[in-house]
Amino acid sequence: MNPIVAPFTTRRFSLPLLLRAVGRYRRHLLLGVLLLVGACFVLLQVFDNLAARHRDTVQQELHRILGKDVNFDSLEATLWGGLGFVAKEFRIDDDRRFAATPFLRARALHLGLSLLDLARGRLVIDSLALDGPEFQVIADENGLVNVTALVERKKALSTFPRIAAPGPEKLRDRVNFTIRSVQIVDGQLYCVDRSGSSAATLQIRNVQMHATGLGVASPMRVKITGALTGGLTQDITIQGSVSAPPKPELWTERQLDLDLRFDSLHLPLVVAALPGLKDNLLSELGITAPSTLRARLTGTLRAPILNEVLLKVPLFGATEYNAIAQGTVKIPADRDWAGSEVAGTVKMPGIDIAQLRRLSYLKNVFSQRFQASGSIGVSSNLAGSWRFLRVGARIDAGAAELSYAHHLKKPAGTRALWQGQFARRADDVVVHDSRLYVGGFATTLTGHIASDAVALRASESRSDIAALIAFLEPQPDHSASGAASWDLRFNKDLANSDNPWLLRGTLQLHDAALRPKQRGQALQAVNGTVHFTGDQARADNVTLRYGASPLALDVTLVDLTELRGAFRARAQAIQAADFAPLFANHANLLRNFVADGNFEWQNATPALSATVNSSGGTLEDLPFQDLRAELVWSPQGTRVRQLSLRTLGGTVQAVGTWASNRDGSQIVEWSPRLESVDLTALLEQKFPRLKTRVAGRLDFRGRLAGGYPMESSAEHPFTGDGEVLINKGLIKNFNLVAQLFGHGNRGTPSSRLPAGLQALVERPETVFDSFKGSFKWRAQRLSSDDLILATPNYTITGAGWVATDRSTRWNGLLVLSPSLTQELQREYKMLRYFVDRRGRLAIAFRVDGTLPNLRIRPENRALAQALRWGTGVRGGSSGSEEKKGAEKKKDEWLPRSLEEMLR
Incomplete structure (x- = not known):
């Protein structure tokens, strides 16, 4: 048996029996169908006549409710979609102050009749359905919205009229509106805002809406779907309920309880439509991919509140969500979006730090010397409005590589954290007490950031100097000890990104020390104060000990950005071995030592030049007077441009260089010149066994080059050339x-x-x-x-x-x-x-x-x-x-x- 026919072949009921019964009563069925069609035709004619007779009445009622700007081409009775009327080419004209085009235009407005009221002899329209409507919401230059203008022009918009109890004589001529449901099919919404510096537009397509319970005293259920993104049939869903107003005329006080869902939200479109946000930070975040938004809309129509907001956004051109915002937004009644109250959290786990230069608030803050690569993580708590926003933020740049010019460098993997409280006041950002950590270095930051200037203060009562050195030099070649304290103020004029940072305040060093990890002299017992005066700095009478030589130091930085300046070093006596390995004998002593010079930092390399003077002392066991030398130092080595002194009745001059070799020896190039030196005295100091053998006046000119000491440098063998002249001599x-x-x-x-x-x-x-x-x-x-x-x-x-x-x-x-x-x-x-x-x-x-x-x-x-x-x-x-x-x-x-x- 056919399995399809099997269910209809039971004993009590079968398909053949049904067909025989239909054939037996086919005449009755045909007659019933004809009567039904005839009744519909008669009913349609009745409603056509009714529509013609009540066209003016319906239009008057619509004018009375919606205003005199309601128009339509024709009003016809219809059974399609329910018993009622159809107003073809329905439109509501806009105020000429806003646009010449209609506020609302629809292919048809379906006015549904209540069958129950019709049976009672009343014409009551209880439903509205708009087919293909186009809504046009416009805000003018003063912020006035055309919808508000329509409300002010027709106060009856605040409520629908109640059904009056008409007498029998007026029943035929009166049409009542008691709207219980509204439906929108294939609608479009155009929002135009001219209150900003430029017109902003927003378009929502494929709008579908079904709302019930529109009575004055009853809550309304509503569901709205639409497409904000072109190419999608639906990416917006709004559904929930709207309560009845406390009073009929206070329709904007209806309580909202709506669930909002935006599956493919293009924030640039929304931002462009909100002038309060159009010209601010959100428009600079580089959002090119769609975002998602979940929220619950409460409050009233006049002052809505977004609760349980969950916004996921791909910032700075990212294809994945790298910013997640959660919280609450209270929209003010005056439609000032920038004044909306915000409370919630924002997390951005991986933001390309180089992209932050795109932000107008930061692009002029960062100097051109500042270089960054990698990502940072941001987590924050927000409270307040955009104009008066309070933020508790944690900015973690441990994974980023940061550098400023050639002076500061933070490699990736080194701790870098800014944790603190911030507040936005109008166009300024106030930095409350916050802490900045870089490696083991920490300082307190306060200040404010305005649209045209930045002012920050860094202070610390006492800090380990090792942490400060690690901040300035992440991989130092020295071990540090001691303490430092500072109170510094950083200022920058943002009118021009080329304007340098200005630094004012003091930095104090307390018994600081730097000891090389490999070879070299230690810098110890450093005490003094550095005064910063804008783009310059000064340190007077800084005391220190270099090796075994105590010094007093005066330093002037004439350009902080270039680390360029001058110095003077003073000492009653220093050991030459501390400064020049060529003079390794610790008996080499320079008395009344004064060095005046300049220093600078070029291409990540420090350089120093100085003129050295000493009234007397001992060099290589030879007493001398009036030493003067011109020195140039860099990490590659030291160059003596001119050395002169008086000794043993003659003069000594020299030029030369020395630099550290890989094996710890010195690569030396030395060109001494002796004139009229007492040979007897020289031999007495250097070759005592010959002191009574030879006499005369010695002149010598030579050049020595190679590794020093000679036995420790196989790669650079020692070589020398020289000329000797002894005048008026004697060999005893x-x-x-x-x-x-x-x-x-x-x-x-x-x-x-x-x-x-x-x-x-x-x-x-x-x-x-x-x-x-x-x-x-x-x-x-x-x-x-x-x-x-x-x-x-x-x-x-x-x-x-x-x-x-x-x-x-x-x-x-x-x-x-x-x-x-x-x-x-x-x-x-x-x-x-x-x-x-x-x-x-x-x-x-x-x-x-x-x-x-x-x-x-x-x-x-x-x-x-x-x-x-x-x-x-x-x-x-x-x-x-x-x-x-x-x-x-x-x-x-x-x-x-x-x-x-x-x-």
Whole structure:
């Protein structure tokens, strides 16, 4: 059996039986249908006649209720959708002060009749239905709304008239309105607000509304749906109840109890339609994606209240919700949206901090030097109106990386929290007592932020200096101790974003100390006060100790934004080793020390230049007077542009640089210059064993470069170049001429020497006019190619080297003057073969060995033999005796005086 027919084939009832019964009574059914159609036709004609007869009456009633601006093209009776009338092309004209177009325009207005009242012989319209209506709500430049104008023009709008008890004679001519339900189908609402700086519009499409219980004494149930977003059929739902008014004329005092739901709310459209919010903060939040809103509307029509508000918004171009607001909004009766009372919370867990520059209240607050990346979290409690808003906020920027110029930098992951109370007064934001935390640093902030200026005050009675240093330098190379206190005021003119921040107040340091974690001197016992005066700062008589050197410091900052200024440092005495590792000896002392200089901060790098003066002291065991130096310091190293001082009867000048190497040594480049220095005094201080051996005035010019100390820097071997000049000198207890012609020639009686040479031989010292030469230090060797020792009677030149292992090798040349050569030639005739064209005798020799064991050997054996044995003319010894004497004295060629000096 067919399963569809099966239910109709029961014993008591079946489909065939039903069909046979319909066929049996088909004539009666057909007659009933014809009677029904005829009745409807007759009823329709009756209502057509009734509509024609009561057209003017209905229009008069509508004019009486809604005003004289109600018009429609035709009024027809209808059965479609219920018994009643249809007003085609229904419209309510607007006040000409607002617009020339109608306030309300609909394709049709359906006026539903009450069947119960009709049965009693009354024409009572109890329902209204608008088909395709378009509402136009306009606020003019003065804030007056066209709806209010209509109410004022027709007070009857406050209530619908009650049904009068007409007499029988007026029943036919009277139409009563007792509206119990209103329906809107496919409506549109246009809101235009001209009260702001520019016209604002808002359009709601697909409006569907069904409201019941519109009697004066009964509550109304309403449900409204619509679409605020184009392309959606519905994203707004409003449903609930509206109570009856306390008095018929007080219709705006109806109590509301409505649930609001906006599933795809584009806040820019709403903000643009509310002039009180259009030109403020909400219009700058970069809301491009739809938001959601849930709320419960209570209060009255005149002063509604939004309860249980839950608003989720994607700020600053985000596609996900990053701001959640909850609370209550009380809308004032005067429709001043900016005066709405707000109470609730706002949470923004992840806001791109760079986007905050878009806010007009902050874009001029942030300096161009301020850089930020990452996100911040904001949680706050709100209370009050937009003009007078109280906020308790917690701003967490721990995940963000913040920096100001090259001076301050907070890396991501370091604590950064601003927690406090704020209040908005008109266009100003007042900052009540709040706390700012950065790492371990904390301070109290107060002040206010206006549309044209910012004034903040930071104060702390006492704080650990380590926390302050960590704030200024998040990854310091120093450990800090001590305390600091401050009372600072920050001001900025927002009229121009290029205007700098101005800082006023004081910063006090109490026994502060900075100790390097690796190498370097400690800065200790820092005490003083820094006074800030706008874009400048000053610190007078700040006392401190750098290493073992106590100092008093005066500092002036002429530009806080650039950290550029001048300073003066004073001390009765400082140790040079604290400031220049090149002078590592702690006995190096500078008395009456004064340093005047400038400093600046460029490209995250500090730089300092100074002129240093000292009346006297000790450097490398040498006493000095009138020291003056020009220094330039940076983290890469120190450069001495000019150093001068007086010492040992002469002057010393120098230029150079030194910088720290990776292995802790110093990379040094030093160019000293000595002029007319007492050589005896110098040797007494630096080489005491030679202090009685050499005298004269020393001039030296050199250049030293490489790692210091030399043994600790393999990457940068030490090298040096120099030129030495000793004028009017004396070598005591050593006479090279005596050793050559006296001790070195014992085989010949001294009486055979010429008188002039005899006088030189008998002298106990060597007196010279000058000793000069250039030196080089390479590969652990000191070498020279042009040593010259000049006296009135002879000249000695030499070239060679001496190494750090004391091995040495030199080639020398002794050149006698023409007068001595002639005298000697008269005694030794063979010497004429060895005299040069200028009449000088040149004796070449070689020195080698390891100090002090040296060998001095003449290069010309024939000349040596001639000098030792003389000539046959003067009755000298025979050749065999000369050879025997040479072998006997072979090991005595090095003079004892020279050997003692070299030891």
